[in-house]
Amino acid sequence: DVKVTQSSRYLVKRTGEKVFLECVQDMDHENMFWYRQDPGLGLRLIYFSYDVKMKEKGDIPEGYSVSREKKERFSLILESASTNQTSMYLCASRGWGNNQPQHFGDGTRLSIL
Amino acid sequence: GQQVMQIPQYQHVQEGEDFTTYCNSSTTLSNIQWYKQRPGGHPVFLIQLVKSGEVKKQKRLTFQFGEAKKNSSLHITATQTTDVGTYFCAGSSGAGSYQLTFGKGTKLSVIP
Numbered sequence: 001d002v003k004v005t006q007s008s009r010y011l012v013k014r015t016g017e018k019v020f021l022e023c024v025q026d027m028d029h030e031n032m033f034w035y036r037q038d039p040g041l042g043l044r045l046i047y048f049s050y051d052v053k054m055k056e057k058g059d060i061p062e063g064y065s066v067s068r069e070k071k072e073r074f075s076l077i078l079e080s081a082s083t084n085q086t087s088m089y090l091c092a093s094r095g096w097g098n099n100q101p102q103h104f105g106d107g108t109r110l111s112i113l
Numbered sequence: 114g115q116q117v118m119q120i121p122q123y124q125h126v127q128e129g130e131d132f133t134t135y136c137n138s139s140t141t142l143s144n145i146q147w148y149k150q151r152p153g154g155h156p157v158f159l160i161q162l163v164k165s166g167e168v169k170k171q172k173r174l175t176f177q178f179g180e181a182k183k184n185s186s187l188h189i190t191a192t193q194t195t196d197v198g199t200y201f202c203a204g205s206s207g208a209g210s211y212q213l214t215f216g217k218g219t220k221l222s223v224i225p
Contacts, residue, residue, distance in 0.1 A: 035215075040122070042217035043156070043201065058212070090155060098205040099144050101158035102213060 002027045006091050006105035014113055019078040021108050023091030031094040032074035033102065034058075034066065036087040043090065049074055081112045115140050117204050119216025127224050132189040134219035136202035143205050145178055145185045146213065151198045192223050
């Protein structure tokens with residue numbers, strides 16, 4: 001079974017802090033994704049990566065950056081956290097080809113105070 | 114950009130009643146995937162549809178892909194309390210596309 005592990009289930013940070021969310025997958029998947037999930041808005045794509053050191057903006061990249069130095073790890077960075085970034089963050093990975101399913105981690109519920 | 118609309122946003126049914134959620138895309142899709150998210154959980158892949166007019170079944174769940182490949186539906190027959198959760202459709206626009214565009218989901222509540 002594919003395992004996607006997110007480093008924290010719950011996280012509380014302060015406004016202005018730099019926040020790192022980590023995601024690791026164990027299936028040698030090329031593609032990895034970061035989403036945020038908010039009530040009534042569904043899943044919105046922040047960034048994705050199709051290879052090591054490669055990244056592409058999703059629908060809502062503002063205020064975020066990402067890093068993919070190793071194939072198994074995809075990090076989401078909040079450069080200067082703001083209260084409107086309080087949300088559930090979901091990481092996903094997928095094998096090559098857009099007909100492959102996405103496998104999600106358990107999510108990180110991030111609160112910015 | 115591609116948009117995927119999903120209705121209804123919420124559905125409350127009595128246990129044993131049927132349930133349907135619908136997805137409509139602004140563009141022709143190469144495939145559509147369906148996911149289920151249990152309360153407190155993460156989305157889990159259910160199925161993928163690829164062919165025009167395709168119908169697939171998983172026990173009490175029936176998935177359809179429209180002839181024009183712009184709409185899809187998920188129908189659950191005789192709902193059970195274990196069906197509770199949010200159902201998402203997600204569409205992909207082409208072979209070269211990395212992204213899935215998710216609908217906003219339909220949250221299903223089942224009253225015992």
